Amino acid sequence: MDRRIKLIMALMAWPELRKGRWQNPIPFPELFDGEMEKLPEFIVQTLSYMLVDEKTFDTDKRKVMFLITRLKGRALQWAMRYLQTDSPMLNNYSGFLNEMKEEFGWEEDEDF
Template identity: 65%
Template sequence: MDSRMQLTKALLALPVRTAWRSWRNPIPFPEMFDGNTDKLPEFIVQTGSYMFVDDKTFSSDALKVTFLITRLTGPALQWVMPYIEKDSPLLSDYRGFLAEMKRVFGWEEDEDF
């Protein structure tokens, strides 16, 4: 199994909040996203804000995308699985991954996060 798949599975297995960290992110932990188009803008803002204030943890595009994947459920999680299985380059491209999410889940606004 490749390292990205192992990392994704390990992150998915983690509890929602880890007790070993002494620093607490002031942004609320992002809610899960199930593929509901109406909730996509809120999901992108929540996850982006959460990662922005903890830029040491989320220091690369691959870590940002992996975090987004851990917040997916239902149809959204099913959508991303082929990308993980094929080790898609989108897994290391945060903006590209967001653009693909917007395209797939029907967000038609021109705003860019």
């Protein structure tokens, strides 16, 4: 678990590490606190940010870890159980996203 926490901390500092290098033109995603009304916007922000920088976000694990770094409050509490148990879901972006949608009550007609 310590390794996962270190990885999260490194990813949280990541925007500072990128100064002077290529800058993602998509605004850095805002933090998500678990409020369902904000979940669609959060998913669009994070997905757009990752799609523009496919070299950095080239694995599901990196995508999931990035999502977790953009969580706070109730949403972060929810995600911590995956980190604490070293869940296989940490390596499954689509699965993690689907569980997130289910947890925070998103009812949708189409998939993201």
